[in-house]
Every structure is written in structure tokens, then in C-alpha cells.
Amino acid sequence: MNFNTALLHSAKQSLNEQGATLPPIYQVSAFAYDTAEQLENVFNNRAAGFSYSRVSNPTVSAFENRIAELEGGIGAVACSSGMAAITSALLNILQSGDEVIVSTGLFGGTIELFEDLSAFGIKAVFLDSITYDTVTAAANDSTKAVFSELIGNPKLDVVDIADVSRACREKGIPLIIDSTTATPYLVNPISEGADIVIHSSSKYINGSGNSISGIIVDSGRFRWDPAKYPGFEKYRKFGPFAFLSKLRNGIWRNTGACLSPFNAYMNMIGLETLGLRMQTCCSNASKLAEFFSTLDNIEVNYPGLPSSPYFDIVQRELGGKGGAIITIRAGSKEKAFRLMNKIRYACVATNIGDVRTLVIHPASTIYTHSTDKQRISAGVYDDTIRISVGIEDIDDLIADFRQAAAEL
Numbered sequence: 001m002n003f004n005t006a007l008l009h010s011a012k013q014s015l016n017e018q019g020a021t022l023p024p025i026y027q028v029s030a031f032a033y034d035t036a037e038q039l040e041n042v043f044n045n046r047a048a049g050f051s052y053s054r055v056s057n058p059t060v061s062a063f064e065n066r067i068a069e070l071e072g073g074i075g076a077v078a079c080s081s082g083m084a085a086i087t088s089a090l091l092n093i094l095q096s097g098d099e100v101i102v103s104t105g106l107f108g109g110t111i112e113l114f115e116d117l118s119a120f121g122i123k124a125v126f127l128d129s130i131t132y133d134t135v136t137a138a139a140n141d142s143t144k145a146v147f148s149e150l151i152g153n154p155k156l157d158v159v160d161i162a163d164v165s166r167a168c169r170e171k172g173i174p175l176i177i178d179s180t181t182a183t184p185y186l187v188n189p190i191s192e193g194a195d196i197v198i199h200s201s202s203k204y205i206n207g208s209g210n211s212i213s214g215i216i217v218d219s220g221r222f223r224w225d226p227a228k229y230p231g232f233e234k235y236r237k238f239g240p241f242a243f244l245s246k247l248r249n250g251i252w253r254n255t256g257a258c259l260s261p262f263n264a265y266m267n268m269i270g271l272e273t274l275g276l277r278m279q280t281c282c283s284n285a286s287k288l289a290e291f292f293s294t295l296d297n298i299e300v301n302y303p304g305l306p307s308s309p310y311f312d313i314v315q316r317e318l319g320g321k322g323g324a325i326i327t328i329r330a331g332s333k334e335k336a337f338r339l340m341n342k343i344r345y346a347c348v349a350t351n352i353g354d355v356r357t358l359v360i361h362p363a364s365t366i367y368t369h370s371t372d373k374q375r376i377s378a379g380v381y382d383d384t385i386r387i388s389v390g391i392e393d394i395d396d397l398i399a400d401f402r403q404a405a406a407e408l
């Protein structure tokens with residue numbers, strides 16, 4: 001099956017005993033059983049079943065199965081937000097004294113999370129670029145994971161997963177990839193060599209900006225040596241499912257970062273048009289970026305442009321599509337604000353992956369708590385505008401940005 005067909009007809013669509021074309025919304029907290037013995041068995045993982053929606057829920061499971069299948073993982077765990085997914089995945093692996101290699105081009109919230117984790121003795125080692133060489137040089141005995149975004153938001157640096165995963169394999173550490181901005185439409189990070197994939201499904205997977213959620217997908221390939229990852233000792237018996245079992249029975253369940261059944265349902269609806277939306281968003285982004293490159297007063301950054309240092313990786317890894325986010329530099333903060341205030345179609349909003357085009361000034365919003373150095377390394381300057389390109393007619397978008405950029 002090709003991508004769009006698989007979105008609608010893939011095999012793991014369960015829960016439709018009545019012929020329902022979408023999974024029913026099991027909007028309940030608890031599941032009742034006839035006997036105490038049955039509930040005992042469910043609680044102790046001796047029988048399949050649901051007990052409490054913080055632990056599992058049929059609608060949420062349907063969403064998890066769809067994403068796991070789409071990403072080529074052995075399973076997935078859905079979370080209340082993208083940040084909850086990142087937090088749960090990291091805390092499932094790390095303990096005090098551990099180090100993580102991370103890219104400086106990360107989403108602002110994730111950079112702040114790594115600051116929070118430092119209070120618990122977890123150290124983030126920031127690298128300006130994540131490659132075979134930089135990871136090999138930075139890894140030491142305390143390094144327990146590499147975490148990077150596939151297409152950095154908003155730096156728009158593209159990581160060569162095959163290259164970096166080689167370094168991770170040699171060092172015996174897992175590669176965790178936040179693939180929010182790439183989506184399974186552009187690439188499956190697992191088939192390129194990533195061990196764990198995370199999405200803020202609030203973005204392209206949902207597609208209409210109507211629910212906050214996140215998801216963690218595991219390849220099942222990484223071998224968690226208990227000598228290096230002591231928390232995995234009691235999960236060895238689960239073999240390739242060790243990471244997912246530990247996550248479900250541990251930090252994810254106990255911090256209560258579960259996804260609501262209703263939001264899982266909204267994501268399932270969004271998922272059906274992921275291919276159509278991404279096709280249009282990426283094509284629009286590419287045309288809009290080309291338009292910006294013809295303007296003298298605007299500097300444009302888009303990985304799909306031949307002028308981008310990531311152009312070759314985009315051809316090889318992302319099938320030639322540079323994603324749906326562009327950043328532009330307007331010359332000064334005042335000019336950036338003036339441009340944003342003159343745009344008619346794009347919404348001034350802090351989100352990406354919506355069907356609507358959205359613009360934001362990252363320096364004064366998402367990166368307002370960051371230091372100057374953090375901002376610059378994340379590709380965020382005083383005059384940077386991030387554009388999350390939507391599905392509007394491209395002629396309208398270009399005309400709108402043309403008039404807004406006319407008298408800067």
C-alpha cells in the first residue's frame with residue numbers, strides 16, 4: 001500500500017466490530033469486569049483488557065497502533081502533549097549522573113526541559129550540529145542517549161539520521177528523534193536508523209490545531225544493557241518490548257501524562273488527510289521560499305532551497321521535500337513586526353502544522369526565556385519570522401506576503 005491508501009486501509013484498524021469507519025470514542029475513566037479475578041488478571045498483565053484510562057484506553061490504543069504502524073515501530077505510547085512525550089521518553093532511560101547529547105537547534109520548550117532536568121542531575125551536552133563526527137567526539141561513559149529534531153524547529157537544520165545512527169550504534173547509545181516537523185509523510189526515522197521516534201501530534205498529525213498531544217514510537221531494536229541502564233534489569237524479560245513495557249508500567253503511567261480519548265479521536269481524523277495536507281503544505285512552502293528568495297529586503301531559510309546547506313540531505317533523506325516551515329529575516333524586529341501586522345491571511349499564532357498558515361516572531365515568544373547565545377544557536381534572531389505554511393491557494397499566499405513585504 002502506498003502512503004495515502006495505508007492511512008485509510010491499513011491492517012491494524014481494530015475496534016470496528018459494528019462496521020464503524022472510525023474507532024468509537026471510549027470516553028470513560030474505568031472499565032468494569034464481572035469478577036474480581038478478571039480485574040486481577042488485567043492488572044497483572046496476565047489478561048488483555050482495559051482497567052483505567054490513565055493506563056490504557058481503546059480509542060487511544062487505536063491511535064497508538066496507527067502511528068506505530070505508520071512509523072514502522074513495534075509499538076507506541078500516546079501522551080497528553082509533545083512535551084509530555086519527550087519528558088516520558090527521556091525519564092524512562094535516564095537517571096541522575098547521566099548525560100544526553102542534544103542539538104542546539106531544538107524547539108524552545110525542549111531546551112527549557114533540559115534545563116529543568118539539570119536539577120535532577122541529568123546533564124544536556126549541546127552541540128551546534130549533530131553528525132557522526134560531533135556525536136563520536138562528545139560521547140563518554142556517562143552519555144546515555146542522543147536527542148535531536150529531524151528538521152529543527154525553527155533552525156531548520158536537517159539531521160542525517162543514517163550518519164548519526166552509525167555513531168550511536170558504535171557508542172552503544174540510543175538515538176531519539178523528534179520527527180514532528182518531518183512527519184511519516186517525509187521519512188520514517190526508524191528505517192534510517194533511529195531507535196525511538198517522538199511526535200508532537202498537536203502539529204501535522206492532528207492537522208487542524210484542535211488538540212494537544214504527543215506520541216512515542218519504539219523500534220524495539222536497541223538492547224538496553226542493565227549494566228549501563230540499571231532501570232531495565234527487571235524489564236529484560238520483555239525482550240524488544242523492554243522500553244515500551246518500562247514506559248507503560250513506570251514513568252509514563254505514574255506521572256499521569258495520558259492522552260484523552262477524545263483528542264486521540266481528533267488525531268485519527270486528522271491522520272487520514274496527513275498525506276494530502278503535507279503534499280500541499282510542502283509544495284506551498286517550496287514556492288513561497290522561492291518567492292522570498294527573489295526579494296532584496298528578505299533573507300530566507302528553507303532546507304528545500306538549493307542555496308540551503310541541507311539541500312543534499314533533503315534530496316536523499318526526505319525525497320526532495322523540505323518540509324512546511326520557512327524562516328525569514330526582515331532586517332530588524334520592527335520590520336518583522338510591521339510585516340506580521342500587515343499580513344491578511346496568515347494568523348499570528350504560536351503553533352505549527354495547522355491547515356492555516358501561521359506566523360510568529362520566535363525571539364519575543366517561544367525563545368523569550370532563552371539566553372542570547374541559546375537563541376542564536378537555535379537560528380532565532382531579532383528579525384526572524386517563522387512561517388508554518390498551510391494549505392491556502394499559493395497565489396493568495398504569495399500575493400499576501402508580497403504586499404506585506406513591499407514597504408519594509
Ligand SMILES: *Cc1c(COP(=O)(O)O)cnc(C)c1O
Nearest residue numbers: 081082083107153180200202213
Ligand atoms: C510543538 C513541538 C513540541 C512540543 O509539543 P506540544 O504538543 O506543544 O507539547 C516538541 N517538539 C517540536 C519540534 C515541536 O514543534
